[in-house]
Amino acid sequence: MAGFVHVALVEYEASYCKVLKSNRPEWNVICADVHDFDGRPYCGVDLLAGGVPCPPFSVAGKQLGAADERDLFPQAIRLIKEIKPRAVMLENVRGFLDPSFSEYRASILESIEQLGYSTQIKLLNASDYGVPQLRPRVVIVGIRSDQMGTFFYPKENPGSAPAVGTVLYDLMAANGWEKAKVWAKQANTIAPTIVGGSKKHGGPDLGPTRARKAWEALGVDGRGVANEAPSFGFNGMPRLTPRMLARLQGFPDTWIFGKGKTETCRMIGNAFPIPVAQAVGLKIKECLEYGSIIG
Secondary structure, three states, rough: OOOOOOOOEEOOOOOHHHHHHHOOOOOOEEEOHHHHHOOOOOOOEEEEEEOOOOOOOOOOOOHHHHHHHOOOOHHHHHHHHHOOEEEEEEEHHHHHHHHHHHHHHHHHHHHHHOOEEEEEEEEEEEEHOOOEEEEEEEEEEEEEEEHHHHHOOOOOOOOOOOOOHHHHHHHHOEOOOOOOHHHHHHOOEOOOOOOOOEEEEEEOOOOOOHHHHHHHHHHOOOOOOOOOOEEEEEEEOOOOHHHHHHHOOOOOOOOOOOOOHHHHHHHHHHHOHHHHHHOOOHHHHHHHHHHHHHH
């Protein structure tokens, strides 16, 4: 959506690879462990982008950082060295900025800089880019030193995100629920962070007790995820469907996730909000194009 053409996408989960291919058959989806992926055939691409697994730094986990076997920052640095992209974009959870990770964080940025990149790091709030959700994410951007353009993070626009009720009204009313308009009026703020869980923890629900209370304030039952929208005569608090969650994450309604509800919710909840990725991607593209125009 930012104007880049994918030459390779690396994904470990076979079912996720299938979802990617079903949505974009033309994509070169490489279903493999990133530890086994050789980046050298892709040397010189414009952008290397990735979401490093968040459990090592998430407050919901043990925050083991570099000691966590799921930490893939070393692999990201290896790929930067092999691929030598013009630009790098890496994202992670807010916990990556915790003081306890200051030394590790500095070493990551220094490693990227030693490979010939100028780096920037910033916490971006998804709601500042039109996403109806409280979802702060750390975004690291590196621009190769031989590029003439300068990267600037996209400008924040606080208050631009529509309310949950506005975004989901049509989906909530799809099966004729006569109280959908009243519900939408009550759901007049942005959503709390949508969680994806993991294979070890988390089913198709909207998170722990604290998160469920936030959903309850929006008139949403967060104890589970529904297969379909409420029908005529429904009483009580409705549950969101996977499609509703996907829309809150910025996915287009045309994107399909497969049949398994638990797996679908995991994919949606662990995704980087599409409008934020697009906004950052457009600024990276602008930076790279500047160098091309001047050159």
